[in-house]
Amino acid sequence: MRVIRGRGPDREADRAVTAAMLREAGEAGEPAFRAWTPHRQLAFGRRDTRAPRYDEAAAAAEERGFPAVERSVGGRAVAYTGTTVAFAHALPLDDARSGLDARYEAGTTAVVRALRSLGVPARRGEPSQSYCPGDHSVQAGGKLCGLAQRVRKESALVSGVVVVADRDEIADVLAPVYEAIDVPFDPNSVGSVADAGGPGSPDAVCDALETVFVGDAETRVEDAADLA
Numbered sequence: 001m002r003v004i005r006g007r008g009p010d011r012e013a014d015r016a017v018t019a020a021m022l023r024e025a026g027e028a029g030e031p032a033f034r035a036w037t038p039h040r041q042l043a044f045g046r047r048d049t050r051a052p053r054y055d056e057a058a059a060a061a062e063e064r065g066f067p068a069v070e071r072s073v074g075g076r077a078v079a080y081t082g083t084t085v086a087f088a089h090a091l092p093l094d095d096a097r098s099g100l101d102a103r104y105e106a107g108t109t110a111v112v113r114a115l116r117s118l119g120v121p122a123r124r125g126e127p128s129q130s131y132c133p134g135d136h137s138v139q140a141g142g143k144l145c146g147l148a149q150r151v152r153k154e155s156a157l158v159s160g161v162v163v164v165a166d167r168d169e170i171a172d173v174l175a176p177v178y179e180a181i182d183v184p185f186d187p188n189s190v191g192s193v194a195d196a197g198g199p200g201s202p203d204a205v206c207d208a209l210e211t212v213f214v215g216d217a218e219t220r221v222e223d224a225a226d227l228a
Helices: 011-028 054-063 100-117 167-180 202-214
Strands: 002-005 032-036 041-044 068-070 078-080 085-092 137-139 143-151 155-162 220-223
Touching (some): 002 011, 002 202, 011 085, 011 155, 032 202, 041 054, 054 068, 085 202, 100 137, 100 143, 100 155
Parallel strands (some): 002 032, 002 220
Antiparallel strands (some): 032 085, 041 078, 137 143, 143 155
16 A cells, blocks of 8 residues: 655645545555645635635635635535644545445544544544534544545545644634635534544644554555655
8 A cells, every 4th residue: 555644845736646646546556545734724615616705705714824725526614724634545446336335434434443542532423513514524522524535437535634733723714714605613513633632743643544544554655745
């Protein structure tokens, strides 16, 4: 399995590393995993950009020091403070029409296991009116993680975001953003690994995720900066 560590030199280059992971997993038939801290930003989903007050939402993010970026996939707005951890697991596929639920199940289970290894009483689900609401989430005193999935003909990418610390800062920026895009949001629904009894170290969370997702697979480690 390829294991990619670190991040690209800027937001665009960093996103390109993950996109290449998905493509190359299908081409080479080799899975890949990365867990890292993306650059500070507020990433809007496709539906967010269609909201009548989207420009107001983007301005609210920018005013609070979060560069507004748009991603091509679904989901709702997510804030990355610089300590927020993202992960991506790229898997080659024999049949893109099957396995969606099984991949979500495996990914959610892996996140729960990783967080519990750090002393967090993680469990499936999310509080009401959470950020980026979805069926595949993990909580402990608030939402800690949401998972998403992108499927191509020959590969799939199971990805997610874990709030490590900066809970208050994330809630503060998402409140006006979600108001502008007209999505219910309760700032108290935001949790963090640190507030749930785990470490406030992004590196510790990255290591725990990598340990669980990679397991005992033989690895080939690469640096994201060299791939950008």
